[in-house]
Amino acid sequence: MEIPTLADRLELMIVTSPRPRCGQPLRDVVDECLEAGATAVELRDEEATSRELYGRARELVPVVRRHGALFLVNDRLDVARAVVADGVHLGPEDPPLADVRRRVPDDFVLGYSTDDPAEARRAAEDGADYLGVGAVYGTATKADAADERIGPDRVAEVLEAAGLPGVGIGGIDESNAGDVAARGAGIAVSSAVMDAPRPAEAVRRLREAIAGS
Secondary structure, eight states: OOOOOOHHHHSSSOOOSSSSSOOSSSHHHHHHHHHHTTTEEOOOOOOOHHHHHHHHHHHHHHHHTTOOEEEEEEOOOOHHHHHSSEEEEOOOTTOOOHHHHSSSTTEEEEEEEOOHHHHHHHHHTTTOOEEEOOOSSSSSSSSGGGGGGOHHHHHHHHHHHTTTOOOEESOOOTTHHHHHHTTOOOEEEEHHHTTTSHHHHHEEEEEEHHTTO
């Protein structure tokens, strides 16, 4: 059986919110989304205490493992290492990538957020494995990026500069996911799934958009 590449595993990433709007427990929503075709999960909860985040991560690990998907923790290297996640996603305000790379195993996945080609090249040199690039179409989940729209062509430019796989993120839904995928990037979504009344159905529509790109 062919082993999936990191780019394959980043094809459709779900970035979690602590309270899915559908009212189901996060564990169940993640399970349904993976069953519907999501390939990666990034646990993100900026308001949780360390203990709370650790508990949520521990709860999600067996669910994600059962589906053979990629499991990442946003920002918190300590939590990612403690639950034996596949990796962590970092940004400019987090510890330097090069320092983190020296502290983790070679197979530990390091993601990094940037929309700048020069910074993307530096991230690759410092040990990043993939990039999160956005906000592609604006975003409702980060107030400081609400009006930012870099567009799908910029996503391709950043990934090409770094020579790394990556995901476009920010304002992506079934109407525009194909445009991002057509540039050779995976897609990362939060609101499009976490705010959907039927998250699994939202994932299936996203997969159809990707397949049609």
